[in-house]
Amino acid sequence: MIPQPFRIRQFRQETHDTFTLELEPANGAAPAAFQPGQFNMVYVFGVGEVPISISSNPASPRLFMHTTREVGTVTKAMRRLKKGDIVGVRGPFGTPWPVEDSAGSDIVIVAGGIGLAPLRPALYALINNRDRYGRIVLLYGTRSPNDILYQKELKQWRAEFDLEVYVTVDRAIGSWRGNVGVVTQLIPKAPFDPLSSVAFVCGPEVMMRFTVQELQRRGVAEDKIYLSMERNMKCATGFCGHCQYGPTFVCKNGPVFRFDRIADIFGKREI
Amino acid sequence: MKEIALKAGDTVVVARGDLQALLDALAARDYTLIGPTVRDGAIAYCEIRTVEDLPAGWEDEQDGGTYRLHRRGDGRLFGFTVGPHSWKQFLYPPVLKLWEARRNGHGFTVHRDESPQPRRAFIGVRGCELAAIGVQDQVFLHGKYVDSTYQARREGVFIVAVNCGHVVSTCFCVSMKTGPKVGKGFDIALTEILDADGHRFVAEAGTARGAEVLAAVPHRPADASDRAAAEVVSANAEQAMKRSMDTEGIRDLLYNNAEHPRWEAVANRCMTCANCTMVCPTCFCHTVEDVTDLSGSHAERWRKWDSCFTMEFSYIHGGSVRPSASARYRQWMTHKLASWIDQFGTSGCVGCGRCITWCPVGIDITEEVRAIRETDRAAEEG
Ligand SMILES: Cc1cc2nc3c(=O)[nH]c(=O)nc-3n(C[C@H](O)[C@H](O)[C@H](O)COP(=O)(O)OP(=O)(O)OC[C@H]3O[C@@H](n4cnc5c(N)ncnc54)[C@H](O)[C@@H]3O)c2cc1C
Ligand code: SF4
Ligand code: SF4
Ligand code: FES
Numbered sequence: 001m002i003p004q005p006f007r008i009r010q011f012r013q014e015t016h017d018t019f020t021l022e023l024e025p026a027n028g029a030a031p032a033a034f035q036p037g038q039f040n041m042v043y044v045f046g047v048g049e050v051p052i053s054i055s056s057n058p059a060s061p062r063l064f065m066h067t068t069r070e071v072g073t074v075t076k077a078m079r080r081l082k083k084g085d086i087v088g089v090r091g092p093f094g095t096p097w098p099v100e101d102s103a104g105s106d107i108v109i110v111a112g113g114i115g116l117a118p119l120r121p122a123l124y125a126l127i128n129n130r131d132r133y134g135r136i137v138l139l140y141g142t143r144s145p146n147d148i149l150y151q152k153e154l155k156q157w158r159a160e161f162d163l164e165v166y167v168t169v170d171r172a173i174g175s176w177r178g179n180v181g182v183v184t185q186l187i188p189k190a191p192f193d194p195l196s197s198v199a200f201v202c203g204p205e206v207m208m209r210f211t212v213q214e215l216q217r218r219g220v221a222e223d224k225i226y227l228s229m230e231r232n233m234k235c236a237t238g239f240c241g242h243c244q245y246g247p248t249f250v251c252k253n254g255p256v257f258r259f260d261r262i263a264d265i266f267g268k269r270e271i
Numbered sequence: 272m273k274e275i276a277l278k279a280g281d282t283v284v285v286a287r288g289d290l291q292a293l294l295d296a297l298a299a300r301d302y303t304l305i306g307p308t309v310r311d312g313a314i315a316y317c318e319i320r321t322v323e324d325l326p327a328g329w330e331d332e333q334d335g336g337t338y339r340l341h342r343r344g345d346g347r348l349f350g351f352t353v354g355p356h357s358w359k360q361f362l363y364p365p366v367l368k369l370w371e372a373r374r375n376g377h378g379f380t381v382h383r384d385e386s387p388q389p390r391r392a393f394i395g396v397r398g399c400e401l402a403a404i405g406v407q408d409q410v411f412l413h414g415k416y417v418d419s420t421y422q423a424r425r426e427g428v429f430i431v432a433v434n435c436g437h438v439v440s441t442c443f444c445v446s447m448k449t450g451p452k453v454g455k456g457f458d459i460a461l462t463e464i465l466d467a468d469g470h471r472f473v474a475e476a477g478t479a480r481g482a483e484v485l486a487a488v489p490h491r492p493a494d495a496s497d498r499a500a501a502e503v504v505s506a507n508a509e510q511a512m513k514r515s516m517d518t519e520g521i522r523d524l525l526y527n528n529a530e531h532p533r534w535e536a537v538a539n540r541c542m543t544c545a546n547c548t549m550v551c552p553t554c555f556c557h558t559v560e561d562v563t564d565l566s567g568s569h570a571e572r573w574r575k576w577d578s579c580f581t582m583e584f585s586y587i588h589g590g591s592v593r594p595s596a597s598a599r600y601r602q603w604m605t606h607k608l609a610s611w612i613d614q615f616g617t618s619g620c621v622g623c624g625r626c627i628t629w630c631p632v633g634i635d636i637t638e639e640v641r642a643i644r645e646t647d648r649a650a651e652e653g
Contacts, residue, residue: 001416002369002370002381002383003372003381005378005379005380006378007378026378027378043561045372045374045379045563045567045570046561046562046563046567046570047561047563048561049559049561071588072588086374086378086379088372088379088381230587231585231587231592232584232585232586232587232592234557234558234559234577235557235559237415237416237418238414238415238416239410239411239416239418239555239557240556240557240558240559240577241555241556241557241577241579242556242558242577242584242585244579244602244606244610246610247609247610247613247614249614252414252415252416264526265529268529268530269530269598270592270593270594270595270598270601271529271592271598
């Protein structure tokens with residue numbers, strides 16, 4: 001599969017180290033429809049290609065948004081791009097969040113840092129059909145108040161769509177009056193019915209480990225917890241072997257896994 | 272001689288002196304011939320033209336960490352086993368340009384070299400190797416996606432297999448059920464016989480095109496004694512095989528022993544040099560490199576064999592997922608023997624023994640399995 005050219009329609013700096021690219025096909029082709037939780041391989045000409053989740057609204061498939069944190073070679077080069085520049089895109093790839101299958105349940109979304117990006121399409125999809133779900137609770141943790149993504153939307157969703165949003169930061173600075181501490185501390189008191197909830201979790205692996213423990217402590221069943229895993233990826237099509245996680249390939253069997261299907265290996269050392 | 276029609280499944284006898292006619296018949300059908308030759312003191316798969324290019328009279332000796340060729344004292348053409356090369360280098364090249372791209376007014380256009388591949392005939396494919404090709408077919412052709420570079424190379428291949436008559440100490444194909452007699456997937460399978468009745472090949476046609484080629488080669492029908500002589504060759508090879516691996520329940524054995532102390536012990540010897548994955552005929556991992564020229568208007572993507580033994584292999588922001596040598600050795604062996612079964616419905620190991628021979632410190636996959644089995648933690652608890 002070869003990269004297709006996409007034009008940057010908008011470049012938005014989100015926080016000091018994250019930015020969002022809004023992409024549209026440069027050759028007039030329609031981008032493929034995608035499901036919340038899927039990712040693209042985004043190619044910076046001559047520099048490299050990295051997996052980045054799609055963070056836009058699945059109801060507007062003509063647009064791919066990618067919220068990216070600047071961490072290394074490719075993401076730094078991506079950060080230097082401007083409106084009108086071209087990137088390559090292969091995708092979408094991977095398994096989605098079980099948005100439709102969760103109708104009728106409470107939804108608990110637990111996100112850490114940039115982990116909110118792959119969850120945003122799920123949030124859009126949930127509020128697109130708000131009446132199909134019970135309570136929708138978002139528990140979101142970042143390092144500091146300066147790292148909180150999508151602040152405007154969080155406010156809007158809270159106000160208009162009956163979404164319960166709890167944000168916590170590791171380190172309070174400035175005028176922050178909200179929660180301080182790791183996101184897992186929010187789970188015991190969060191308003192959802194553990195016996196009829198589905199949990200979507202994305203963040204650093206340690207954060208997901210403690211999140212699963214807390215969710216299980218509240219009584220959420222193993223098969224009602226979904227995690228998005230991260231591994232090195234070079235191909236996204238099951239050939240390069242880099243993304244192996246036990247018997248799975250994260251690129252094609254994931255990135256979203258139902259927890260009971262990886263419970264055997266989850267948290268094991270260096271798998 | 273008038274050509275007599277043959278069909279798949281037929282067995283004939285080709286004299287040593289007529290083997291060149293088989294090579295010629297393949298060349299006449301536009302095949303590029305690849306076969307074993309002696310290069311730098313080892314058996315290497317290279318382009319060949321005549322029977323004289325084959326390693327007549329050579330025999331290999333292999334053991335953990337050692338490989339040596341010596342004269343066997345007869346004129347056998349296939350009296351050795353497998354060297355460091357495998358056929359995967361032709362179907363899945365070690366380094367390959369996947370595409371190149373040029374900037375233009377509307378972004379860039381990607382160009383992929385889709386010029387037809389040479390049709391290759393592989394001469395001398397052993398049982399374990401034929402199985403390895405089958406394993407890679409499963410990986411590259413029969414999953415959710417198809418690797419078009421592999422497909423383009425694989426499609427035209429003509430396979431002349433050889434039933435092994437000599438084994439080395441590292442072979443364990445019997446345990447892996449891949450040899451010494453070749454299984455499915457060949458066009459022609461040869462058994463080399465050198466006895467009082469002379470030097471000849473019992474040749475079985477595995478496919479219609481194999482039969483068509485054989486029909487063009489001087490031959491006589493195989494009689495019962497020829498077939499019996501061929502069976503003896505395979506039976507003797509099987510008898511001579513000393514190394515083994517007990518594969519009973521191996522998938523769960525390794526999954527259940529992910530925390531076994533043996534991984535630490537083997538890691539103390541392992542140099543994480545990645546030799547085992549480079550010589551393995553089934554390992555398929557690769558990395559990609561994106562490059563650009565000085566003007567920045569031309570870019571290329573290259574694919575290169577990679578190995579789970581490197582630190583970079585599992586790198587994600589913040590560090591490698593498998594920083595310890597024990598975790599990397601565990602990944603390799605568990606993938607070969609256990610998770611491969613979940614992923615592709617087959618073992619990832621065909622018992623060729625290359626990883627044992629080419630390991631600089633002679634780590635032996637069969638020995639590692641045995642050590643874990645003997646101290647199976649799950650069994651001890653249960
Ligand atoms: C399914 C999936 C979805 C992702 N979604 C997002 C997203 O929405 N936003 C975002 O900012 N990041 C996301 N990431 C992480 C992102 O891919 C990495 O940050 C990126 O690859 C880093 O590349 P680099 O060249 O800038 O960093 P370098 O550190 O220079 O990269 C070196 C090598 O490591 C690999 N690598 C480094 N970090 C990661 C990582 N965390 N995950 C996988 N490979 C890595 C790179 O591909 C490259 O091979 C996602 C990763 C995966 C697997
Ligand atoms: S793991 Fe070793 S013995 Fe098995 S197929 Fe690979 S190289 Fe051969
Ligand atoms: S053993 Fe290692 S290099 Fe070989 S296919 Fe498996 S992960 Fe890749
Ligand atoms: S990213 Fe290459 S196998 Fe998954």
